[in-house]
Amino acid sequence: MKTFSVLTPGAYTTVQDAGRYGFQKMGVPVSGVLDPFAHAAANILVGNPPDRAVLEITVTGPKLEVLAACDVALCGGEFNITLNEEPVQCWSSFAVIPGDVIEVHQVKSGCRGYLAVTGGIDVPRVMGSRSTYAGGRIGGLAGRPLAPGDELPAAGGTRNTGPRAVPEELRPSHPEEISLLAIAGPQDDYFDEGLELLFSSSYMVTAKADRMGYRLKGPDIPIADGKPQSIVSEPSMPGGIQIPADRQPIVLLVEQTVGGYAKIATVISSDLSKVAQATPGDTVRFVRTSMEEAHRLVREQHDKLRALARLLA
């Protein structure tokens, strides 16, 4: 069912779901949303299962004409949103009818928004996922970001009986100083004082920050004496903190497969949402944590989303 017509696409708006698993060994990165918490919350607000495809909006959002009645919600960064030029709230669902115009303006805090719609964005699955991987020109709409004139289908389905909102206490804040929990490794043995430096310095997010990774600027992280400057190419996980030849860390994200530089530490999965919401100029600090604590936080985030689903059901 054609649900939106794209009047203006925004800075970089793509269709994303929970990711494309099973093809990384063929060089197809996982892709998918960068902020899994906001993605799940937006879907729950419109009554969807948490993994349905949404629009991932970057800094400046699209202007959409509504073609079919549905519920809509946007979670993630704090965006000014208007419906027919009247303000509507983030982290809340609202009903729209044909002829309405939704406009997502520039972000006030954070970086990315997730716009969910009743039933989810219904583009064809490619290799099991609707996620856009622009580098490989697959998924989403023709494997690319939205463009003016695009028509977006949604699956439709049961509507909300009234507006819903995520309670204030479950919404994340987006401070300009971000602390990220990280587990040492996989190649922490390639560093000695570098490891200490990483966990005691602050880094700035540079303008080179996209779905492949975030380049940071700050103290150089030296490789330990006697260790090679590169490793035999291996796969990377989202959150991996790679130290390339210029010794400035890069937090790898979802459009990566293999690389030949050592990764000193890995941001824990429940903090990847914070990376997704960081913008150039923000300050990042890494705080060392344990595997057990990281897994406890995975369960905590899972429980939080379940509580939200129950609350809004």
Added chain:
Amino acid sequence: MTNSLYDTPRFRPAGDRGILAEFGEGIDLSVNRKVRAAALILEQRPPVGIVEVIPTYRSLLIIYDPMQTVPEGIEQALLALEQDMDSSCIPPPKVVDIPVCYGGDFGPDIGFVAETHGLSVDEVIRIHSEPLYPIYMIGFTPGFPFLGGLAESLHTPRLETPRFHVPEGSVGIANNQTGVYPVASPGGWRLIGRTPLRLFAPERETPFLYTAGDLIRFVPIREGDYRRIAQEQGRPEE
């Protein structure tokens, strides 16, 4: 020759959802076979909580769901499966012929490669199309094969400044490696030819023509054959 295989895999944590299992040192076919055997056995008899396995040169990334398992559980499962992990569980390699139109607009750097080594262009083509190249791993972009076995007489440094756009199907050389670009991307390899095949076709039942462990043979073709095959494959002109 020293044996670079480890007696037992070494594990490294890759965040709270990944484990890297390393099977030996460096780039070595016997180590790589062990990695692929482990990947296959984990895919065939997956322990609870495994999401995906990604084999590379010497290491296997195991992605798991921490809501379902713990890293120690996966490490123990892999060690328990290890005795069954020999070359017998690896299917025999497929030989995949990749037709290549060498030189001209398709291979703008073939002259440089020839001059660097005091060879004629025809000799470069003959030497490059002779071996069966083993695929160690696939990565970088969809279907990009990392191949072993490039003749030393063709080892050529990368471009100093990478090209912004390397067309789909380009065949190139970078130092001791050769490979082919299944999708257009930026790249710094010396381009010596192009294949008309679509090496990555997501809508095809089998999106890829080969997998890690297979052998690639580059088969020289003329420009007329290139055009004909490209048309059959539905490849746009570039």
